[in-house]
Amino acid sequence: MGLPHVHCVNRARIRPAVRPAVRLPAAIIVPAAVGLATIVVPVMGLLQRAAWSSMIDILSDTGVVDALGVSLIVSVTAAALCVVLGLPLAWTLARVDARLMSIVRAIVMLPMVLPPVVGGTALLFALGRRGLLGQWLYNWFGITLPFTTAGAVLAAVFVALPFFVTTVESAIRAAGTDSDEAAATCGAGPVETFVRVTLPANRGAIAAGITLAWARALGEFGATVTFAGNLAGRTRTLPLQTFLALESDPEAAVAIGVLLLAVSFAVLVTLRGRWLTR
Amino acid sequence: MVQVVASLRPAVVFVSAVLVVGTLTACSSRRPPTVLAASSLAVALDTFADEFDITFAGSPSLIAQLDAGVQAAVLVVADAESMTKAVATRRVHGEPVVIATNRLALAVSDGNPGSVTSLADLARSDLLVGLCAPEVPCGRLATEELAEADVIAAPDTEDSSVRSLVEKLRLGELDVGLVYRTDADAVQLEVIDEPALDRRTEILAAAIDAEVSGPVTELWDYLTSTALTEHGFGPP
Numbered sequence: 001m002g003l004p005h006v007h008c009v010n011r012a013r014i015r016p017a018v019r020p021a022v023r024l025p026a027a028i029i030v031p032a033a034v035g036l037a038t039i040v041v042p043v044m045g046l047l048q049r050a051a052w053s054s055m056i057d058i059l060s061d062t063g064v065v066d067a068l069g070v071s072l073i074v075s076v077t078a079a080a081l082c083v084v085l086g087l088p089l090a091w092t093l094a095r096v097d098a099r100l101m102s103i104v105r106a107i108v109m110l111p112m113v114l115p116p117v118v119g120g121t122a123l124l125f126a127l128g129r130r131g132l133l134g135q136w137l138y139n140w141f142g143i144t145l146p147f148t149t150a151g152a153v154l155a156a157v158f159v160a161l162p163f164f165v166t167t168v169e170s171a172i173r174a175a176g177t178d179s180d181e182a183a184a185t186c187g188a189g190p191v192e193t194f195v196r197v198t199l200p201a202n203r204g205a206i207a208a209g210i211t212l213a214w215a216r217a218l219g220e221f222g223a224t225v226t227f228a229g230n231l232a233g234r235t236r237t238l239p240l241q242t243f244l245a246l247e248s249d250p251e252a253a254v255a256i257g258v259l260l261l262a263v264s265f266a267v268l269v270t271l272r273g274r275w276l277t278r
Numbered sequence: 279m280v281q282v283v284a285s286l287r288p289a290v291v292f293v294s295a296v297l298v299v300g301t302l303t304a305c306s307s308r309r310p311p312t313v314l315a316a317s318s319l320a321v322a323l324d325t326f327a328d329e330f331d332i333t334f335a336g337s338p339s340l341i342a343q344l345d346a347g348v349q350a351a352v353l354v355v356a357d358a359e360s361m362t363k364a365v366a367t368r369r370v371h372g373e374p375v376v377i378a379t380n381r382l383a384l385a386v387s388d389g390n391p392g393s394v395t396s397l398a399d400l401a402r403s404d405l406l407v408g409l410c411a412p413e414v415p416c417g418r419l420a421t422e423e424l425a426e427a428d429v430i431a432a433p434d435t436e437d438s439s440v441r442s443l444v445e446k447l448r449l450g451e452l453d454v455g456l457v458y459r460t461d462a463d464a465v466q467l468e469v470i471d472e473p474a475l476d477r478r479t480e481i482l483a484a485a486i487d488a489e490v491s492g493p494v495t496e497l498w499d500y501l502t503s504t505a506l507t508e509h510g511f512g513p514p
Binding site: 121130226243244246247248 | 336338339342345413414434436442446449450451
């Protein structure tokens with residue numbers, strides 16, 4: 001940027017050289033292990049019911065392949081939209097210090113506590129063919145969102161956005177305004193500061209936010225099935241396919257569940273390794 | 279697999295949680311008798327909701343719960359194929375009984391904006407059409423009816439529950455759909471008269487693990503009487 005070096009130290013580089021050795025008291029380790037077990041035990045329950053020998057047959061079924069395709073398109077598009085819409089929102093929440101902001105912050109969190117099926121119904125009321133805004137979309141442009149892949153993406157963004165925004169907002173807030181002020185002192189405008197200082201300084205949190213939002217979008221069921229419907233190749237994602245398989249062929253449901261776990265586990269481990277380790 | 283867990287009853291999830299912590303206690307004995315019933319019976323069994331612990335769900339989910347060892351006194355499913363699967367779990371006691379029949383209705387959204395007149399309209403691509411997925415009882419029946427009428431439907435959604443179809447029709451988000459007559463009646467959906475929809479599916483009940491006794495007898499007598507016909511079901 002050609003800025004005087006003394007004003008523009010990257011604060012993230014200043015950190016202790018040696019990590020202190022961590023002691024492991026039982027009072028912490030025991031509940032931590034129980035906490036981990038509440039996640040690991042059900043996953044093991046799923047894995048031990050998997051019919052590994054017929055796994056390939058089940059997963060190469062056209063229904064499953066279609067659902068995987070829809071799931072990847074929907075979850076990746078939703079995660080991308082979360083970044084585009086969520087970054088400015090997170091920055092605003094972290095930087096604008098107004099009483100109103102606590103209300104906005106609570107609003108952003110709403111989809112996290114709302115049962116997804118209720119969220120889907122809310123989306124229908126708002127953007128359905130006879131909804132608040134949806135009726136205008138339909139009457140003026142002939143656009144209907146329910147029963148389309150775009151509708152499934154919208155349902156996924158609705159449930160995933162809070163995960164991205166809260167992760168990134170707390171990081172931007174925790175990083176403080178020193179770097180931004182330094183950049184401003186060095187002559188950078190607010191947008192340049194955001195792009196060249198705030199974003200790089202928070203890239204770890206942004207990657208974490210993307211990961212969380214993507215994972216939430218991938219597992220999304222209730223809002224999708226309510227708002228976007230359930231049609232193979234268009235809106236039937238892997239979770240919907242799993243639920244349907246549960247109704248007819250539990251063995252296939254387990255296999256698809258394992259596929260869903262494998263895909264997300266692989267992505268989460270890769271992302272952690274690449275961006276989130278320090 | 280969040281959905282799998284969500285389809286189980288909270289009590290079951292709670293018991294699993296207790297198991298994980300390793301302090302299993304006998305907490306099931308004080309609960310009222312459990313009834314597993316197909317969603318289409320939700321209105322008809324409403325009067326028993328206080329005395330019994332009734333789980334309303336799709337028949338396949340109910341069978342999955344039986345298979346997983348959920349405690350229950352009575353099972354009611356929406357078609358014969360479901361009951362065959364239930365018997366395969368070896369938990370059905372005695373012979374299952376056909377307690378009523380149900381059939382499909384050609385339901386349209388309020389005012390019939392799509393000008394639907396017959397089953398053949400389900401093939402129209404300009405309409406938003408909803409069906410049950412062929413994997414669930416109402417979808418099996420729909421598949422048979424459509425094949426018989428020689429109609430290749432163009433669905434925009436194939437839901438795993440009749441309830442969600444009914445809701446979308448009620449909100450006007452779907453133009454037309456094939457749902458159970460009883461579900462259409464329960465929320466007063468507009469129904470197009472279609473004589474071709476003449477196939478009936480059987481509603482079956484069975485005692486689970488032991489003979490029907492005690493407080494469950496009253497419910498069993500109700501189910502096996504003609505009382506269900508008051509809720510739009512056909513006689514057995």
